[in-house]
Amino acid sequence: MRPGDDPSPGLVAVEDHHPQTAAVEDHHPQAAATRLGPTHSGQAAETAGGSASRHPIRSEEHLLTARHAVRAATLDVGFTLVDQTRVVTAASELVRNAYIHGGGGTLTIEVVRRADVRGLRLTVTDHGPGISDLDAAFTDGYTTGPGLGHGLGGARRLMDDFRIHTAEGHGTTVVATRWTTPP
């Protein structure tokens, strides 16, 4: 089901979150994306750690393979068990969103480094209808699909950095990073 199939907004619980606007810039999502969550002064020093893997999200089976790939990556990076669970759960939410609302897409897993801290960056891109109302999409309990409406807001809480880039008709890209030690 896609947003728009269901005109009823569902349950909207008001949560304190950062208002944001949808940025439109397909080829440089990170530069153009609206930042959500705290800004880190060390941002410029972030570097990719060399290994990036891409995983298609085109079938139910891919939801599982994507999850397994993220789990393996969290082990490589050296996350604690709870952090592994946070990152894999966030990945599961984002990948399922891309599959259900975005009609499929791609997950890219990157090991990143900032000073001596390692982290894992998940980039989930779909070419679906985009999210017309980001404020609503981040609100716990809001859903246009079969879930509980906690996926996007929940995934943001589970990760340290979370950026979303969406425009109606142009798909959605989420870039979410978790560091091995909190920023």
Next chain:
Amino acid sequence: MSDPANSGVPILRLGDVLVTGLLDELDDKAAMAFTEELTQRIVADRATGVLIDISRLELVDSFVARILMELATTTRLLGARVIVAGMRPAVAITLVELGLGLPGVATAVNAEQGMAVLGWQRHPGSQAAGREAAHAPWR
């Protein structure tokens, strides 16, 4: 796993309690099939309780949380109760951060505690009582 009528998840009956468990490999379709199977078994077996062991689940995302919450509600409407047992600590922490406290879902620290809550008792020392206990471990 593509057969919508069969989730491949074993559902055992112990007296009037159904015992089952979820695995990480359960995909969305199988999870929905499991819900249907379980509710049908509750009625067919006249179960009064259902124990769902989730100690093998390495993550519970909002999809699985929804399955569990709906199962608990559906089961209650059928006159039985569900106990979700054995959630891993990391999963519990993550679920809370996700904003999902599983309202309406009864839980137990492990399967044994869950069975006790459902009225299934161990009788240490009752082995001597012999055949009678073996035939009627239920109350």
